[in-house]
Amino acid sequence: MQYWINHNGVQSGPVDLDGLKEMGLTSAAYVWHEGLADWVKITQLPELQGLYEFVGDPIAPQVSSAEPQPAAVGEPLQEADGTSGSETVAGDNPVAEPAPEPAVTGQPYQPYQPQPEQYGYGQQPQYQQPQYAQPQPDSAEPCPPTNLVWAIISTVLCCLPAGVVAIVYAVKVMNKYRDGDIDGAKRASETGAWWCIASIILGIIFQPIMSFLPLMMGSMN
Amino acid sequence: MRRSLVMALVALVLLAFGFIYFALDPSSSSLFPQCVFLSLSGYKCPGCGSQRAIHALLHGHVVEAFKFNALLLISIPWLAFCLFAETQRVRNPRLYVRLNPPLLMWLFLALVVIWWVLRNIFDW
Incomplete structure (x- = not known):
């Protein structure tokens, strides 16, 4: 082509x-x-x-x-x-x-x-500039990711508070993008991503340590 | 390049976890972490039983998995739907917006809370 x-x-x-x-x-x-x-x-x-x-x-x-x-x-x-x-x-x-x-x-x-x-410049009233591109704000910029997949996984797999916050941020991303606030949507998307990462760290590292701690203490006594 | 590397890594981790949860039974093995919320408060959290549910699912026991954690089973179709939406994000932004209605997310959060309360009342 x-x-x-x-x-x-x-x-x-x-x-x-x-x-x-x-x-x-x-x-x-x-x-x-x-x-x-x-x-x-x-x-x-x-x-x-x-x-x-x-x-x-x-x-x-x-x-x-x-x-x-x-x-x-x-x-x-x-x-x-x-x-x-x-x-x-x-x-x-x-x-x-x-x-x-x-x-x-x-x-x-x-x-x-x-x-x-x-x-208004008065120099060339007949001058017309060909418009090359008119990016429409709602279609030109793809919506930032909602991180919903990670948010659902972390909510269902027990790291509850962080997963819920991540879902709330997914709602924020969608609402801001619909209002045309792409920068706001990007910021919400990033914050949501951090909550997802936090919940994964909590779930994979912190949770097992917390749950095995009593076991280890018991074996020491 | 970097993207495919991440994808491969994620697939590898998923496979490893899948193998562990297939081979070992969380209800009898002490290798699996217990829910911190349950051991501290005595109440189940919305995710309690999900490890046993995954084990049952990997063995094809859908009904058993539903009994361990109904929320997990209910959210699997939505998860698949969201994964599909994610593939359309850059290519078709308008479709992505339509596939991600905030109302659905609020409904899911409400469902999580209702499930949390009901499972502790009826011992689901």
């Missing part, structure tokens, strides 16, 4: 899987291929797993590769909120002409989105 890439605002493609491997992509890259309605984050395509490096910052200032990119559009990646993005367009980008339109046939579909904020 042929893929088109948008990595840190630089567009390239089409490349196949092998070409993709050599591009040194990060998780900040966006990908499009035939059949997709819009650009998606590279992390959302399971078949591309392992072909990119994970970075914390979604727009890491990393130079991707030195190979020639004929269809490169040197625009910075447009942010969804628009304000910071339009600043970049006006300040950092000296290119005063409209972004080169996809001249090559078979170029991926780019949804055209007029952005009223940009007209």
Whole structure:
């Protein structure tokens, strides 16, 4: 399959899987291929797993590769909120002409989105930036794990208090993720994971020691 | 790579525990830890009997396992369901959300508490 890439605002493609491997992509890259309605984050395509490096910052200032990119559009990646993005367009980008339109046939579909904020600059009222990707907050980011499997196991296998707390944190993860609070959901997920680990330590190490202690004391007497 | 290593390790530990619980009977052997809550308070905890239930289950005695710890048996289908949901987390986040309703978790917690009280009243 042929893929088109948008990595840190630089567009390239089409490349196949092998070409993709050599591009040194990060998780900040966006990908499009035939059949997709819009650009998606590279992390959302399971078949591309392992072909990119994970970075914390979604727009890491990393130079991707030195190979020639004929269809490169040197625009910075447009942010969804628009304000910071339009600043970049006006300040950092000296290119005063409209972004080169996809001249090559078979170029991926780019949804055209007029952005009223940009007209405020008055330089080019007709200038319209093609919007590369609009990650939807509820679908772009996968839900952090609820750790429910471990929570159930530790609740049923007797390390009760920690398991119950872990289940409560699983509820928290789900509620926060549904409200769109992904950071909060991640934090709840991590805390829940720690409670699971604590309950496993309690169950496997502390519990046997506690239960065998009287036996050992008895054999000593 | 690291993920598959962890998976292999987990599988190995599970196999080892499975073998121990299959070969030795927790009701007669003194090798298995006793419930701390039971020995301190004299009351059963929700997990009491789960070691014997696992032993019975590994020998195919489902009814016996149910008598040792009904909660364990009831939660096995849900556990399998959650494991399936976990495989869908990255690939299909929306499905993951739908497979993990908070209401179900609250219901399970309520079930644990009810089970805890009832088993001590009726000596289940």
